[in-house]
Amino acid sequence: MLKEKILKQFKIRLAIILIGIAVIILSLSFGICYRLVNNKLIENSEKTSLQVFQQMENTINLVADQTEKIVAQLMIDRDVLNFLQAGNENELSIINNHKALIKMIDKVIQQNSFIDAIVLFSEDGRKGGSSLHKTYFSLIPKKHPFIESEDYQKIIEQSPHFVWLGGYDRDYFYKNDADRISNHEGNKNLVLAKTVPVSNNQGIIFVMLKEDIFRAYYDANSHYDYEVSIVDTDGMKISSVNTSNIGEIIPYIEDLDPLKQYGSMRYRDEEKDVQVMYYKLPKYKWMLINEIPMQVYINDTLTIRNMMITIVIITIVIMGVFFSVWIIRYTNPIQNLINVMRKVSDGGIDERITQHTKVEELEELNQQFNNMLDQVKFFMEVAEKKEHEKSLLEMQTLQMQINPHFLYNTINSIRWMAVMNGADNVGDAMVNLAELLNASFRKHTIIWEIEEELKFVGSYTKLMIIRYGTGVTFEIEVEEAVKQYLIPKFIIQPILENSIKYRKTDGEVLRIHIQIYEQDRIHIVVKDNGDGISKEKLDRIKDRLEDKITSEDLDENESIGLSNVNRRLKLYYDGKYNLQIESNEGQGTEVTISIPKLKLCNL
Numbered sequence: 115m116l117k118e119k120i121l122k123q124f125k126i127r128l129a130i131i132l133i134g135i136a137v138i139i140l141s142l143s144f145g146i147c148y149r150l151v152n153n154k155l156i157e158n159s160e161k162t163s164l165q166v167f168q169q170m171e172n173t174i175n176l177v178a179d180q181t182e183k184i185v186a187q188l189m190i191d192r193d194v195l196n197f198l199q200a201g202n203e204n205e206l207s208i209i210n211n212h213k214a215l216i217k218m219i220d221k222v223i224q225q226n227s228f229i230d231a232i233v234l235f236s237e238d239g240r241k242g243g244s245s246l247h248k249t250y251f252s253l254i255p256k257k258h259p260f261i262e263s264e265d266y267q268k269i270i271e272q273s274p275h276f277v278w279l280g281g282y283d284r285d286y287f288y289k290n291d292a293d294r295i296s297n298h299e300g301n302k303n304l305v306l307a308k309t310v311p312v313s314n315n316q317g318i319i320f321v322m323l324k325e326d327i328f329r330a331y332y333d334a335n336s337h338y339d340y341e342v343s344i345v346d347t348d349g350m351k352i353s354s355v356n357t358s359n360i361g362e363i364i365p366y367i368e369d370l371d372p373l374k375q376y377g378s379m380r381y382r383d384e385e386k387d388v389q390v391m392y393y394k395l396p397k398y399k400w401m402l403i404n405e406i407p408m409q410v411y412i413n414d415t416l417t418i419r420n421m422m423i424t425i426v427i428i429t430i431v432i433m434g435v436f437f438s439v440w441i442i443r444y445t446n447p448i449q450n451l452i453n454v455m456r457k458v459s460d461g462g463i464d465e466r467i468t469q470h471t472k473v474e475e476l477e478e479l480n481q482q483f484n485n486m487l488d489q490v491k492f493f494m495e496v497a498e499k500k501e502h503e504k505s506l507l508e509m510q511t512l513q514m515q516i517n518p519h520f521l522y523n524t525i526n527s528i529r530w531m532a533v534m535n536g537a538d539n540v541g542d543a544m545v546n547l548a549e550l551l552n553a554s555f556r557k558h559t560i561i562w563e564i565e566e567e568l569k570f571v572g573s574y575t576k577l578m579i580i581r582y583g584t585g586v587t588f589e590i591e592v593e594e595a596v597k598q599y600l601i602p603k604f605i606i607q608p609i610l611e612n613s614i615k616y617r618k619t620d621g622e623v624l625r626i627h628i629q630i631y632e633q634d635r636i637h638i639v640v641k642d643n644g645d646g647i648s649k650e651k652l653d654r655i656k657d658r659l660e661d662k663i664t665s666e667d668l669d670e671n672e673s674i675g676l677s678n679v680n681r682r683l684k685l686y687y688d689g690k691y692n693l694q695i696e697s698n699e700g701q702g703t704e705v706t707i708s709i710p711k712l713k714l715c716n717l
Contacts, residue, residue, distance in 0.1 A: 126176065136433045138641040151418055155411050160378050160391055163404045165692065166342075167376070173331055177228055178306070181321050182276055184222060185308045188232070188319050193218050198236050198310060198317035212242065212251055219244040228327045230303050233287040233320040235260075243287065243320070260287065265307075270320060273309040278398040280304050280352025281361055287320055304328070304344075304352060324362070325353045341405040352400070353442045356625055365414035366390060380408070397418075420560050447471040451480060463491050491673065500685075560686065564630060565597040571606050571628070578614060586614065586624045596632045600712040601684050606638065608675030613642040616703060638707040647697040659693060676705070683709070 190195050193215040219232045223246055227504045233243030239259060242251035260266050269277045282305050303322040310317045328344065343354035349367030354360050366381045382388075387410070391404040450469050457465045466487065467480040568590065575588040588610075610626060617624040622643075629639045647655070659680045676695065683691045690710055697703035 133434055137430060140429060148419060152411050156389055159406055163391040164376055167402045171395060181306045185306060185319055189310050197234055216244045216249050228323055229321060230324045231322040235318040237316045269307045269309060274458045277307045277535050279307055280346050281350055328353050339407055339410050343403045345401045345403050414587055447476045561600045561602050564599050564601055567601055567606060574607050588626050590628045592630045593632055596636060599636055602682050605679055608679050609640045612676055613644055616644040616647060618644055635708045636711055641704040643702040646699045646701050646703055648699050652697050
């Protein structure tokens with residue numbers, strides 16, 4: 115119950131983590147997309163503003179060029195020159211001159227609807243001019259405040275070039291006490307000024323252009339929330355969609371890049387947050403400014419934002435359902451695996467995962483788990499089989515534990531009977547047999563030194579010589595240093611017995627050579643010149659050595675003793691040994707055993 119609760123909690127945590135990751139990714143994607151859309155809108159606004167600015171520049175250039183042509187004509191007009199150089203003329207001449215001048219100015223204004231007024235300033239302080247609304251002349255020399263302004267100095271310094279000024283009220287030049295900028299919407303003007311040299315005097319012609327002519331143009335090409343303005347070199351708005359802002363100094367004039375003709379920047383303060391597009395008019399040293407509230411972009415992206423939020427919510431719901439199905443798809447096979455593992459831990463070694471899953475990785479995991487259980491069961495059966503074999507060997511050992519004193523006494527009795535009857539060879543045989551039995555029963559251990567193994571082999575070979583006489587010879591070649599190493603008991607004798615079994619049948623002497631030497635391991639080689647073993651029998655013997663067949667499958671004439679040696683070597687050395695048998699029929703047999711080096715001090 116606790117494990118099921120833990121798995122359930124794991125599912126919930128996994129779902130929360132996956133959904134959380136999805137929400138984070140979607141939120142980041144939403145933020146990035148929203149920012150990209152917003153930047154794209156700003157980029158499109160910049161392109162649109164640039165097109166409007168360029169069209170406005172063309173319009174301003176057309177009006178300016180036409181205005182400069184008009185000023186050029188006024189500079190050579192006789193009535194203008196007469197007014198600027200008036201001296202001691204009589205009053206009638208002056209009045210006639212003024213009438214002619216007014217008539218000429220009114221005609222120019224009527225022919226050019228963008229002109230609001232034309233005003234003349236003489237160097238001695240006289241001024242006069244006309245518009246469709248008012249005519250004004252002052253014959254009394256009196257300096258106007260404009261004479262003290264920076265714009266006047268600019269006109270004088272740049273003479274004889276045209277100078278463009280902005281932000282002047284029409285009545286400013288008519289009155290000595292008029293404000294440069296008034297609140298009368300129709301009185302806002304842009305001014306083209308030009309000096310006129312007359313005799314020893316110098317006058318100035320002011321052609322005042324209607325500000326609303328320009329405003330009407332860019333007002334028609336801008337959004338109702340945009341504020342398009344013309345700004346002079348001081349940062350003052352001299353023309354604007356919002357006429358109440360004419361005369362206002364833009365606070366970001368210093369932040370505009372002086373090296374760029376066109377650019378864009380964001381300006382934000384406590385009162386407004388706008389994207390500013392600017393375009394410089396080098397000829398007039400003005401700038402066209404378009405202030406777009408950031409709220410416009412927010413409103414434009416509001417629909418997109420709401421749509422994206424809806425998509426995100428729907429996506430999260432879909433992903434929640436998907437992740438739930440996905441989690442169930444993965445956790446159910448895991449739960450099944452856990453259940454099988456519990457049964458296995460309780461002893462159900464035959465349990466297997468039979469439920470298939472469409473998840474390739476989990477299917478592979480289930481298959482590997484089943485394979486592992488198959489291997490565990492196999493090794494358990496092998497271990498059980500070995501334990502059974504061990505029990506049989508112990509039973510056989512117990513059955514063979516005959517009282518050695520009884521055997522010794524019986525053999526000694528037979529030996530003395532043979533000696534008394536003159537059968538010395540029988541007596542010698544009894545002596546060697548007693549030594550063999552003594553070696554078997556003297557020590558209840560499974561290993562001894564090679565030297566003791568050689569003594570046992572010596573007794574056995576003596577018996578064989580007594581039995582076969584000169585028909586068999588033994589040659590033992592052993593390095594002195596190897597005699598101290600340990601080997602399992604009775605390893606060599608079964609091989610010798612096997613060689614004698616396959617001795618020569620043609621009466622030729624059987625020669626058996628025993629060699630024991632040391633390299634990285636202990637090597638025992640038993641070689642004979644007997645009849646050898648047929649290939650069929652040799653293959654069966656090798657199969658038995660490799661456990662491909664059992665001892666029961668061998669004929670009693672086949673090498674059961676060699677199989678016994680192999681089994682004991684395998685049990686003792688745990689596979690870290692080598693036993694090879696090579697034989698050719700009619701050419702003898704060679705058996706080689708390689709075992710690790712062991713001494714009593716190593717045990």
